Amino acid sequence: MKLSGHTLFNNAAIEIDLRDDSVASIRELTATDSNIQIAPAPIDIQVNGFAGFDLNTETVTPDDVCAMVRALWRVGTGFLCPTIVTGSFDRIFNSLSAIADACKMDPLVNYAILGIHLEGPYISAEDGPRGAHPLAHVRDPDWDEFQQWQDITEGKISIVTLAPEKKGAIPFIEKLVSDGIVVALGHTNASADDIQAAIDAGAKLSTHLGNGAHALIRRHPNYIWEQLGADELWASLIVDGHHLPPSVAKSMIRAKTLDRCILVSDAVALAGMKPGIYEFAERSVELTEDRCVRLVGTEYLAGSAIELARGIENSVRFAGISLKESVSLATLQPMRLLNAEPHVEAKTNFILFEWDAAHHKIDLIATIVGDELVYHTETKK
Numbered sequence: 001m002k003l004s005g006h007t008l009f010n011n012a013a014i015e016i017d018l019r020d021d022s023v024a025s026i027r028e029l030t031a032t033d034s035n036i037q038i039a040p041a042p043i044d045i046q047v048n049g050f051a052g053f054d055l056n057t058e059t060v061t062p063d064d065v066c067a068m069v070r071a072l073w074r075v076g077t078g079f080l081c082p083t084i085v086t087g088s089f090d091r092i093f094n095s096l097s098a099i100a101d102a103c104k105m106d107p108l109v110n111y112a113i114l115g116i117h118l119e120g121p122y123i124s125a126e127d128g129p130r131g132a133h134p135l136a137h138v139r140d141p142d143w144d145e146f147q148q149w150q151d152i153t154e155g156k157i158s159i160v161t162l163a164p165e166k167k168g169a170i171p172f173i174e175k176l177v178s179d180g181i182v183v184a185l186g187h188t189n190a191s192a193d194d195i196q197a198a199i200d201a202g203a204k205l206s207t208h209l210g211n212g213a214h215a216l217i218r219r220h221p222n223y224i225w226e227q228l229g230a231d232e233l234w235a236s237l238i239v240d241g242h243h244l245p246p247s248v249a250k251s252m253i254r255a256k257t258l259d260r261c262i263l264v265s266d267a268v269a270l271a272g273m274k275p276g277i278y279e280f281a282e283r284s285v286e287l288t289e290d291r292c293v294r295l296v297g298t299e300y301l302a303g304s305a306i307e308l309a310r311g312i313e314n315s316v317r318f319a320g321i322s323l324k325e326s327v328s329l330a331t332l333q334p335m336r337l338l339n340a341e342p343h344v345e346a347k348t349n350f351i352l353f354e355w356d357a358a359h360h361k362i363d364l365i366a367t368i369v370g371d372e373l374v375y376h377t378e379t380k381k
Protein backbone atom coordinates (compact mmCIF):
# COMPACT_ATOMS: atom_id res chain seq x y z
CA MET A 1 0.00 0.00 0.00
CA LYS A 2 1.20 3.50 -0.80
CA LEU A 3 -0.06 6.54 1.08
CA SER A 4 0.76 10.06 -0.01
CA GLY A 5 0.04 13.57 1.17
CA HIS A 6 1.61 16.77 2.44
CA THR A 7 3.43 16.99 5.73
CA LEU A 8 1.69 19.48 7.99
CA PHE A 9 4.82 21.00 9.50
CA ASN A 10 6.86 21.68 6.35
CA ASN A 11 4.39 21.11 3.52
CA ALA A 12 6.53 18.52 1.75
CA ALA A 13 4.79 16.08 -0.60
CA ILE A 14 5.72 12.57 0.49
CA GLU A 15 4.80 8.99 -0.30
CA ILE A 16 4.89 6.27 2.33
CA ASP A 17 5.41 2.76 0.98
CA LEU A 18 3.98 0.09 3.29
CA ARG A 19 4.75 -3.62 2.96
CA ASP A 20 2.85 -6.03 5.22
CA ASP A 21 1.60 -2.97 7.12
CA SER A 22 5.14 -1.93 7.92
CA VAL A 23 6.86 1.21 6.62
CA ALA A 24 9.29 0.08 3.91
CA SER A 25 10.31 3.51 2.66
CA ILE A 26 9.34 7.16 2.56
CA ARG A 27 10.20 9.29 -0.43
CA GLU A 28 9.71 12.92 -1.24
CA LEU A 29 7.60 13.67 -4.30
CA THR A 30 7.90 16.75 -6.49
CA ALA A 31 4.15 17.24 -6.08
CA THR A 32 0.94 15.40 -5.21
CA ASP A 33 -2.69 16.27 -5.76
CA SER A 34 -3.60 14.43 -2.55
CA ASN A 35 -5.21 16.67 0.08
CA ILE A 36 -4.18 14.34 2.87
CA GLN A 37 -2.28 15.96 5.72
CA ILE A 38 0.52 14.02 7.38
CA ALA A 39 1.38 15.00 10.95
CA PRO A 40 3.36 13.47 13.80
CA ALA A 41 1.30 10.97 15.81
CA PRO A 42 -0.26 12.79 18.80
CA ILE A 43 0.92 12.13 22.36
CA ASP A 44 -1.63 12.16 25.19
CA ILE A 45 0.03 12.50 28.59
CA GLN A 46 -3.22 12.00 30.52
CA VAL A 47 -5.39 8.98 29.71
CA ASN A 48 -7.28 7.17 32.47
CA GLY A 49 -9.21 4.85 30.22
CA PHE A 50 -10.86 4.60 26.84
CA ALA A 51 -13.54 2.64 24.99
CA GLY A 52 -14.75 0.87 28.13
CA PHE A 53 -11.28 0.02 29.43
CA ASP A 54 -10.61 1.58 32.83
CA LEU A 55 -7.01 1.57 34.06
CA ASN A 56 -8.07 2.48 37.59
CA THR A 57 -9.74 -0.67 38.81
CA GLU A 58 -8.75 -3.62 40.99
CA THR A 59 -9.24 -5.92 38.05
CA VAL A 60 -7.56 -4.20 35.09
CA THR A 61 -5.36 -6.67 33.19
CA PRO A 62 -2.38 -6.32 30.84
CA ASP A 63 -4.71 -7.38 28.00
CA ASP A 64 -7.02 -4.48 28.88
CA VAL A 65 -4.08 -2.07 28.72
CA CYS A 66 -3.06 -3.36 25.29
CA ALA A 67 -6.65 -3.21 24.02
CA MET A 68 -6.99 0.38 25.28
CA VAL A 69 -3.78 1.47 23.56
CA ARG A 70 -4.95 -0.13 20.29
CA ALA A 71 -8.35 1.58 20.63
CA LEU A 72 -6.54 4.92 20.99
CA TRP A 73 -4.57 4.26 17.80
CA ARG A 74 -7.90 3.94 15.98
CA VAL A 75 -8.77 7.53 16.94
CA GLY A 76 -5.34 8.92 16.11
CA THR A 77 -3.62 8.99 19.50
CA GLY A 78 -0.23 7.42 18.85
CA PHE A 79 1.54 7.72 22.19
CA LEU A 80 0.36 8.07 25.74
CA CYS A 81 1.09 8.27 29.41
CA PRO A 82 -1.48 5.95 30.98
CA THR A 83 -2.73 7.78 34.05
CA ILE A 84 -3.28 6.21 37.45
CA VAL A 85 -5.35 8.19 39.93
CA THR A 86 -5.86 8.24 43.70
CA GLY A 87 -6.74 4.90 45.28
CA SER A 88 -5.59 2.39 47.86
CA PHE A 89 -1.99 1.17 47.75
CA ASP A 90 -3.10 -2.17 46.31
CA ARG A 91 -5.35 -0.71 43.64
CA ILE A 92 -2.64 1.61 42.39
CA PHE A 93 -0.13 -1.26 42.57
CA ASN A 94 -2.42 -3.49 40.48
CA SER A 95 -2.95 -0.82 37.84
CA LEU A 96 0.79 -0.14 37.58
CA SER A 97 1.56 -3.87 37.37
CA ALA A 98 -0.95 -4.30 34.55
CA ILE A 99 0.71 -1.51 32.57
CA ALA A 100 4.21 -2.84 33.24
CA ASP A 101 3.16 -6.36 32.16
CA ALA A 102 1.43 -5.01 29.04
CA CYS A 103 4.73 -3.37 28.09
CA LYS A 104 6.50 -6.71 28.47
CA MET A 105 3.84 -8.54 26.42
CA ASP A 106 3.61 -6.20 23.45
CA PRO A 107 6.66 -4.38 22.09
CA LEU A 108 4.58 -1.87 20.12
CA VAL A 109 2.47 -1.01 23.17
CA ASN A 110 5.73 -0.67 25.08
CA TYR A 111 7.00 1.74 22.41
CA ALA A 112 3.79 3.78 22.53
CA ILE A 113 3.77 4.18 26.32
CA LEU A 114 6.14 7.06 26.94
CA GLY A 115 5.80 6.81 30.72
CA ILE A 116 3.15 6.48 33.38
CA HIS A 117 1.39 9.48 34.89
CA LEU A 118 0.60 9.10 38.59
CA GLU A 119 -2.13 11.66 39.41
CA GLY A 120 -2.58 11.53 43.17
CA PRO A 121 -2.93 10.23 45.78
CA TYR A 122 -0.88 13.10 47.25
CA ILE A 123 -3.48 15.77 46.50
CA SER A 124 -5.86 18.13 48.28
CA ALA A 125 -8.59 16.53 50.40
CA GLU A 126 -10.88 19.54 49.85
CA ASP A 127 -14.09 19.28 47.86
CA GLY A 128 -13.44 21.00 44.57
CA PRO A 129 -9.68 20.72 44.25
CA ARG A 130 -9.96 16.99 44.91
CA GLY A 131 -12.28 16.65 41.92
CA ALA A 132 -13.56 13.10 41.56
CA HIS A 133 -10.67 11.50 43.45
CA PRO A 134 -11.93 9.42 46.42
CA LEU A 135 -11.41 11.27 49.73
CA ALA A 136 -10.70 8.06 51.66
CA HIS A 137 -7.48 7.52 49.71
CA VAL A 138 -6.07 11.06 49.61
CA ARG A 139 -2.88 11.26 51.67
CA ASP A 140 0.43 13.02 52.26
CA PRO A 141 3.45 12.22 50.08
CA ASP A 142 5.22 9.02 51.14
CA TRP A 143 8.53 8.26 49.45
CA ASP A 144 8.65 4.61 50.49
CA GLU A 145 5.18 4.01 49.11
CA PHE A 146 6.06 5.79 45.87
CA GLN A 147 9.26 3.74 45.53
CA GLN A 148 7.28 0.49 45.74
CA TRP A 149 5.10 1.70 42.89
CA GLN A 150 8.03 2.93 40.86
CA ASP A 151 9.83 -0.42 41.40
CA ILE A 152 6.93 -2.51 40.08
CA THR A 153 6.95 -0.44 36.88
CA GLU A 154 10.76 -0.67 36.62
CA GLY A 155 10.96 3.10 36.61
CA LYS A 156 8.19 3.92 34.14
CA ILE A 157 6.45 6.56 36.27
CA SER A 158 7.50 9.75 34.49
CA ILE A 159 4.93 12.32 35.63
CA VAL A 160 3.57 12.82 39.16
CA THR A 161 0.70 15.23 39.77
CA LEU A 162 0.45 16.37 43.38
CA ALA A 163 -0.61 19.25 45.60
CA PRO A 164 2.43 21.19 46.85
CA GLU A 165 0.72 22.25 50.11
CA LYS A 166 0.64 18.66 51.39
CA LYS A 167 2.89 17.84 54.33
CA GLY A 168 6.37 16.94 53.07
CA ALA A 169 5.54 17.79 49.46
CA ILE A 170 8.49 20.10 48.77
CA PRO A 171 11.30 17.64 49.66
CA PHE A 172 9.24 14.95 47.88
CA ILE A 173 9.21 17.11 44.72
CA GLU A 174 12.98 17.57 44.98
CA LYS A 175 13.49 13.80 45.08
CA LEU A 176 11.18 13.20 42.12
CA VAL A 177 12.95 15.88 40.08
CA SER A 178 16.36 14.43 40.89
CA ASP A 179 15.06 11.08 39.57
CA GLY A 180 14.14 12.79 36.29
CA ILE A 181 10.38 12.72 36.90
CA VAL A 182 8.20 15.60 35.68
CA VAL A 183 6.41 17.09 38.69
CA ALA A 184 3.01 18.58 37.97
CA LEU A 185 0.81 20.65 40.27
CA GLY A 186 -2.82 19.69 40.26
CA HIS A 187 -5.86 18.99 42.42
CA THR A 188 -4.40 21.63 44.68
CA ASN A 189 -5.50 24.36 47.04
CA ALA A 190 -1.99 25.84 47.15
CA SER A 191 -1.10 29.35 48.29
CA ALA A 192 1.17 31.56 46.19
CA ASP A 193 4.03 30.62 48.53
CA ASP A 194 3.33 26.88 48.11
CA ILE A 195 3.37 27.27 44.33
CA GLN A 196 6.61 29.25 44.38
CA ALA A 197 8.23 26.68 46.68
CA ALA A 198 7.18 23.90 44.29
CA ILE A 199 8.65 25.81 41.34
CA ASP A 200 11.88 26.34 43.27
CA ALA A 201 11.94 22.58 43.95
CA GLY A 202 11.65 21.90 40.21
CA ALA A 203 7.93 21.49 39.47
CA LYS A 204 7.41 21.99 35.74
CA LEU A 205 3.75 21.54 34.84
CA SER A 206 0.23 22.46 35.92
CA THR A 207 -2.06 19.51 35.32
CA HIS A 208 -5.36 20.42 33.61
CA LEU A 209 -5.03 24.05 34.69
CA GLY A 210 -8.38 25.56 35.62
CA ASN A 211 -9.86 22.19 36.62
CA GLY A 212 -9.55 20.23 39.84
CA ALA A 213 -10.53 23.51 41.49
CA HIS A 214 -13.22 24.98 43.74
CA ALA A 215 -16.50 25.79 41.99
CA LEU A 216 -16.37 29.22 43.71
CA ILE A 217 -13.08 30.97 44.29
CA ARG A 218 -11.70 34.34 45.43
CA ARG A 219 -11.21 36.43 42.28
CA HIS A 220 -7.53 37.07 43.03
CA PRO A 221 -5.10 36.04 44.20
CA ASN A 222 -5.84 32.38 43.72
CA TYR A 223 -4.05 29.22 42.66
CA ILE A 224 -5.22 29.47 39.06
CA TRP A 225 -3.77 32.95 38.43
CA GLU A 226 -0.60 32.06 40.34
CA GLN A 227 0.03 29.09 38.07
CA LEU A 228 -1.11 30.88 34.93
CA GLY A 229 1.33 33.70 35.61
CA ALA A 230 4.30 31.47 36.42
CA ASP A 231 6.49 31.21 33.31
CA GLU A 232 8.35 28.26 34.85
CA LEU A 233 5.20 26.13 34.66
CA TRP A 234 3.83 24.55 31.51
CA ALA A 235 0.08 23.85 31.53
CA SER A 236 -1.88 20.89 30.30
CA LEU A 237 -5.36 21.81 29.14
CA ILE A 238 -8.53 19.80 28.55
CA VAL A 239 -10.03 21.56 25.56
CA ASP A 240 -13.29 19.63 25.30
CA GLY A 241 -15.55 22.69 25.61
CA HIS A 242 -16.73 21.60 29.08
CA HIS A 243 -13.70 21.63 31.34
CA LEU A 244 -12.74 25.12 30.16
CA PRO A 245 -15.17 27.50 28.47
CA PRO A 246 -13.84 28.53 25.04
CA SER A 247 -12.83 32.00 26.29
CA VAL A 248 -10.85 30.46 29.16
CA ALA A 249 -9.09 27.98 26.88
CA LYS A 250 -8.20 30.85 24.55
CA SER A 251 -6.98 33.08 27.40
CA MET A 252 -4.86 30.31 28.89
CA ILE A 253 -3.27 29.41 25.55
CA ARG A 254 -2.49 33.10 24.96
CA ALA A 255 -1.12 33.65 28.48
CA LYS A 256 0.97 30.50 28.60
CA THR A 257 2.00 30.81 24.93
CA LEU A 258 2.32 27.90 22.53
CA ASP A 259 5.71 27.05 24.06
CA ARG A 260 4.21 26.10 27.40
CA CYS A 261 0.86 24.48 26.56
CA ILE A 262 0.04 20.82 26.11
CA LEU A 263 -3.32 19.37 25.09
CA VAL A 264 -4.56 16.35 27.02
CA SER A 265 -7.75 14.34 26.74
CA ASP A 266 -7.96 13.24 30.41
CA ALA A 267 -10.22 10.58 28.88
CA VAL A 268 -11.92 8.08 31.14
CA ALA A 269 -13.35 4.68 30.20
CA LEU A 270 -16.60 6.33 29.13
CA ALA A 271 -14.87 8.00 26.20
CA GLY A 272 -16.22 6.22 23.16
CA MET A 273 -19.39 5.02 24.99
CA LYS A 274 -23.07 5.96 24.91
CA PRO A 275 -24.65 8.65 27.17
CA GLY A 276 -26.05 7.38 30.48
CA ILE A 277 -25.34 6.84 34.18
CA TYR A 278 -22.33 4.69 34.98
CA GLU A 279 -20.49 3.48 38.06
CA PHE A 280 -17.02 4.81 37.62
CA ALA A 281 -14.07 5.26 40.02
CA GLU A 282 -16.29 4.16 42.93
CA ARG A 283 -18.76 6.98 42.15
CA SER A 284 -21.89 7.43 40.06
CA VAL A 285 -21.23 9.57 37.03
CA GLU A 286 -23.35 10.79 34.17
CA LEU A 287 -22.18 10.93 30.57
CA THR A 288 -24.30 13.54 28.79
CA GLU A 289 -25.27 13.76 25.12
CA ASP A 290 -22.64 16.46 24.58
CA ARG A 291 -19.81 14.28 25.94
CA CYS A 292 -19.60 15.78 29.42
CA VAL A 293 -18.85 13.50 32.43
CA ARG A 294 -20.12 14.77 35.80
CA LEU A 295 -20.45 13.29 39.28
CA VAL A 296 -24.19 12.66 39.57
CA GLY A 297 -25.93 15.48 41.44
CA THR A 298 -22.93 17.82 41.35
CA GLU A 299 -21.30 20.24 38.97
CA TYR A 300 -17.93 18.51 39.35
CA LEU A 301 -16.48 17.02 36.22
CA ALA A 302 -15.16 13.49 36.51
CA GLY A 303 -12.81 13.20 33.57
CA SER A 304 -13.52 13.74 29.93
CA ALA A 305 -15.04 11.66 27.17
CA ILE A 306 -13.17 13.05 24.20
CA GLU A 307 -10.29 11.95 22.05
CA LEU A 308 -7.17 14.08 21.83
CA ALA A 309 -8.00 14.88 18.19
CA ARG A 310 -11.13 16.72 19.38
CA GLY A 311 -8.93 18.87 21.61
CA ILE A 312 -6.80 19.72 18.58
CA GLU A 313 -9.90 20.73 16.62
CA ASN A 314 -11.37 22.72 19.52
CA SER A 315 -8.13 24.62 20.12
CA VAL A 316 -8.19 25.87 16.53
CA ARG A 317 -11.81 26.91 16.96
CA PHE A 318 -11.57 28.43 20.45
CA ALA A 319 -8.11 29.99 20.47
CA GLY A 320 -7.78 31.09 16.85
CA ILE A 321 -4.50 29.23 16.40
CA SER A 322 -3.58 27.43 13.19
CA LEU A 323 -3.99 23.69 12.70
CA LYS A 324 -0.21 23.38 12.68
CA GLU A 325 0.08 25.21 16.01
CA SER A 326 -2.71 23.17 17.54
CA VAL A 327 -1.19 19.87 16.42
CA SER A 328 2.15 20.95 17.89
CA LEU A 329 0.46 21.27 21.31
CA ALA A 330 -0.34 17.55 21.13
CA THR A 331 2.86 16.32 19.50
CA LEU A 332 6.05 18.38 19.76
CA GLN A 333 5.13 19.90 23.11
CA PRO A 334 4.54 16.70 25.09
CA MET A 335 7.61 15.20 23.39
CA ARG A 336 9.68 18.13 24.65
CA LEU A 337 8.21 17.95 28.16
CA LEU A 338 9.15 14.28 28.46
CA ASN A 339 12.49 14.61 26.65
CA ALA A 340 11.19 11.84 24.42
CA GLU A 341 12.63 13.05 21.10
CA PRO A 342 15.24 10.25 20.70
CA HIS A 343 12.62 7.57 21.45
CA VAL A 344 9.82 8.99 19.29
CA GLU A 345 11.97 10.12 16.38
CA ALA A 346 13.81 6.77 16.10
CA LYS A 347 10.83 5.38 14.15
CA THR A 348 8.08 6.54 11.78
CA ASN A 349 5.01 7.86 13.58
CA PHE A 350 2.29 9.65 11.66
CA ILE A 351 -1.36 10.34 11.48
CA LEU A 352 -2.84 10.89 8.04
CA PHE A 353 -6.05 12.85 7.83
CA GLU A 354 -8.16 15.26 5.86
CA TRP A 355 -8.80 18.63 7.43
CA ASP A 356 -12.25 20.09 7.04
CA ALA A 357 -11.35 23.73 7.67
CA ALA A 358 -14.95 24.98 7.51
CA HIS A 359 -16.02 22.71 10.38
CA HIS A 360 -12.66 22.41 12.16
CA LYS A 361 -12.77 18.68 11.75
CA ILE A 362 -10.04 16.05 11.50
CA ASP A 363 -11.12 13.06 9.42
CA LEU A 364 -8.61 10.39 10.33
CA ILE A 365 -7.40 8.13 7.55
CA ALA A 366 -4.49 6.23 9.08
CA THR A 367 -2.25 5.96 12.12
CA ILE A 368 1.35 4.76 11.94
CA VAL A 369 3.16 4.00 15.20
CA GLY A 370 6.67 2.58 15.48
CA ASP A 371 6.91 1.98 11.70
CA GLU A 372 3.64 -0.03 11.78
CA LEU A 373 0.29 0.82 10.20
CA VAL A 374 -1.93 0.41 13.28
CA TYR A 375 -5.10 1.91 11.82
CA HIS A 376 -6.48 2.51 8.37
CA THR A 377 -9.97 3.77 7.74
CA GLU A 378 -10.65 1.39 4.86
CA THR A 379 -9.36 -1.78 6.42
CA LYS A 380 -10.50 -0.75 9.94
CA LYS A 381 -7.32 -2.36 11.12
Ligand SMILES: [Zn+2]
Residues within 6 Å of the ligand: 119, 131, 186, 187, 208, 212
Ligand atom coordinates in the same frame (compact mmCIF):
# COMPACT_ATOMS: atom_id res chain seq x y z
ZN1 LIG B 1 -7.40 15.33 37.44
